[in-house]
Structures are given as structure tokens and as C-alpha cells.
Amino acid sequence: MTAAAELVFATATEADVPALVALVESAYRGESSRAGWTTEADLLDGQRTDPEGVRDAIGDPDGLVVTVALPKDTGAAPAPLLACCQLQHRPDPRGPGAAYFGMFAVSPTAQGAGIGAAVLAHAERTARTVWQVERMEMQVITARTDLIAWYERRGYTRTGERTPFPYGDERFGLPRRPDLEFERLVKPLGG
Secondary structure, three states: OOOHHHOEEEEOOHHHHHHHHHHHHHHHOOHHHHHOOOOOOOOEEOOOOOHHHHHHHHHOOOEEEEEEEOOOOOOOOOOOEEEEEEEEEEEEOOEEEEEEEEEEEEOHHHOOOOHHHHHHHHHHHHHHHHHOOOEEEEEEEOOOHHHHHHHHOOOOEEEEEEEEOOOOOHHHOEEOOOOOEEEEEEEEOOO
């Protein structure tokens, strides 16, 4: 689709909330998500996020939401969002702490073109330079073995630390199976 070098990274604002919700939903839920490989449509129905959750992430003083688009033509309307992610600083009084990586989505029609890898690399650089953290952390549904393998190829390690899926909380979706859980993945960011 495009070279990663052409991507425009920006910090999300309140005006981006509708586009961010639409992007995240399209990448993970419903039939539109099946155009890409990140779909969770066989695992979960319902919503992946909502405007309030995205607004909270954007307004978090210890975090930021990154939007990713192609450059716009002069005088043209803003380019549609291709991808996004959330970063949250998690300080540790004993050391530099970590950054949490979440709300990662790439438009289903743009998946497989290297955009996800470029977004992840940008997020790691941002966490390292802005917060001087020593590691990036995330939670992934353990049933998503293909996604976990993708992260492992990029240096993330499975910790074995698991937490249950929040069954009964529709803000996170409507599970289609009774065995969903999250596993924490970690990557040292180095100096």
C-alpha cells in the first residue's frame, strides 16, 4: 500500500475520537474486520472500544494516543487514519518503569504492508525518548496465537502472567467462547 517512510504520525486530539473509534472497530469487530488478519470476530462480538474510552486515553496525563495517516495533498481534506496506538507511562519508583502499548489498530485494507511494524517501532522510540522507560508491555488475548507470534518476531516475550477476560463487562466485547484470557508480553527497550 505505502512505504512506512511516508507515514505521518501525530498525537490524537478530541477531534480524532470518531475516526479512532471507527478505525479500532473496523480492525477487530464485525465483517469488515475480516478483510485483515487482526480480526477478533470469531472470538468476540460487540464493541472493541467506545468514544468515552478513547477520550479518556487521549486525555490521560500519563499517556498519549498516536494517529497514523498518509501525507495529505495541499488544500485537501485530512487523510483518513491508517493506524493508531495508545501509549501509557507506568513509572516505577525503583527505576525507569515501563510504557504500556494498547489500542493498536491498522485499517484492515492496509494490513500486511508493514504499517503495523512501523507503528510499533515508532511507539517504542517514543516511549524510550519521552519517558526513558526500559521496557514496553502489553496484554494480548492468548487465543490470538498469530498475533502473539507477530509480536515475538519483533522482540516481545511471553511472560506467562495471565489475567482473565472481563466477562460481563460489555465495554470489552461479548465473548463467543468461555476460555478467553490475556497474557502480558514484554520487550526491553534498551538505551
